[in-house]
Amino acid sequence: MPASLAYNSSGSDTNPDPFLLTPILNLPPSFGSAYVGETFSCTLCANHDVPPPPDTPLSATTVASPGGAAPQTPAAQKRKYTRDVRIEAEMKTPGSGGTVQKLVLGPVGTDSGEGGDGDGNGDGETMGTDLEPGQTLQRIVNFDLKEEGNHVLAVTVSYYEATETSGRTRTFRKLYQFICKGSLIVRTKVSPLLDLGPRLHTHPDASKKRRGRRRRRRRWAMEAQLENCSEDVMQLERVALDLEPGLCYADCNWEVSGSAKPVLHPGEVEQCCFVVEEDGEGKPGEDKDGRIVFGVLGIGWRSEMGNKGYLSTGKLGTRVAR
Template sequence: MEPPKAPHSMSLKVLRLSRPTLLRQFPLPLPPKSSALSLNPGEALDLKPGEHDDQFILDPVLTLPPAFGSAYVGETFSCTLCANNELSEDDDRHVSTVRIEADMQSPSGTSALELMPADNDSLDPEVKPGGSLQKIVQFDLREEGSHTLAVNVSYSETTVTKDQAASSGRVRTFRKLYQFVARPCLSVRTKVSSAPSADSADHQKYIIEVQLENMADGTITLKKVTFNTKPTFRSASLNWDIAQSNMQHASCPIVAPRDVIQIAFVVDQRTDGPDREATKDGRIMLGQLSIQWWTEMGDSGFLSTGWLTTKRR
């Protein structure tokens, strides 16, 4: 029988980053000595140091389980990787040269993730007992399907005897996987139709109709929707941001789950522009639709469609 393996000196904890956990709070400025006011600078903070609110809906430390549900296409997946030294101060084992590596396995393949902050050396210095090495990873979700965050932690473990003689260190590694599913946040349906032009028969004008449906579980706020045309054309918005041209405030629409919003653009051909680009089957390429939004937690999302074309001639 093989002898049982010694428990690892290091552990890994992954914390999901969100806007509430990164919210900056500033204490009140100290009053001048000549002032008669006595203000506690900590009164401006939600919680005083050392306090914890059990009734708060979000835990201050959002730890990811091995499978944590779903995320949404168009958003940026962010998390903190924490390699914690679980040894006590009087332990005869010593941990050094800790290294964290991570990659994201998506339906299209595996992508190595850049760790932040980046260090000049590939190996990190010693992590003292009770200490933690923390790195932040980010990954833009661009496709639907199952995703797996794979994290590898390697370190050197050295045993120190009572006479302070250190034995040769051994390299230990362990790997953890965190799975989630990327789902669509917005369903986009488009329709292109021709519009009569009063200039000439060769002068083309089109109406782009777009239907957006919120497929997420929470409310989203549409930040900006634009239609980026080919150089042959120019577009004009017929949506809520049209009031901005009159220097008026335009409120962004809020879309509840499964709600649908209609938007539209007018695409006009330039008289001094280059020739129109056409596909092999005779369709004219007009442009791409770009959508930006905020989630109910303040995270931003971005989605760009393929090239929209006219009907086949």
């Protein structure tokens, strides 16, 4: 039974196994909130809610058709068919101006009480689906949220309404608006450390010329402060650096110590630290103003509903003393 279809229960007791806290299912108070770094997901359902035509008894009155055609029952004359049902979706973001982004939907197929007839081959974006009374067409929206502000999801449903003798195309459109909020505030600080000696080459073919150019390797301590600015509890899954060529780093956080993954309640802060150093194989690039670019910091987490989130900072670095 698809979740979008109404389910009529004949039993009087609809909760035979009561929930632990209350017989009514409780959702988190912030259920439905959207945050930057997470994926907005929802199911779009187009239901054919027209009840199926009643069975016509054998003794039903028939209506003679002109021209001597076979007689028809009144129910047969009024029967309508829903063909070529399509669902399309577009998203408008704060930074898109007046343009909208067309979304790729999935899965493909029709679900009904007796099982759907979808083939699941990805043709649902261009091919319509015929729906019998009581069936539903479902599509899933997945959209990565990258901006704070007002988002508008526009959903268009089109279908062909046919009878035995004629038909017409119908279309309706609905708009769903939601606010995307910030999830994490990231603050970083870079401090220089004492230089290390040159890294020894273990390859036997290392030339004397290469050895003569060895120099001391510079090091820096990079601290990152992660503040949960959302309304949900989150568990940090991974905090890692994606460095530029010529650099490497040592992780000084919970994965190294074997500690549990940090859990951040709204407003709480987690301190992270990395030791960044030159790998000795090449010199890291510098800007025109003498700034060494380290790379980006990536943060992954899960919300209390299990949703995954991921954020990456801009290019991080530090100025080199001359």
